[in-house]
Amino acid sequence: MNKKITVDLDWDTIDGIARASMHSVLENLQKDLVERKNGNGMAIFVTEQEFDVMLIEKHIEAFKLVLKYYGENADA
16 A cells, blocks of 8 residues: 655755765765775776776765765764
């Protein structure tokens, strides 16, 4: 049985959800980077390890930049 629920959210709540999601992705990318650099992690973007590490680092910096736009400290 399918039930439909409608929820009204204000912009502050939506921004909070987006920021929390970006922090989560950032944390996962940082963990993936450590594993990938150690040769233990799986490929995230490409199978070639050095190129994958570079791409992960670029994505980490991009997430930090977007979080900075939202007034968040992404370096912690």
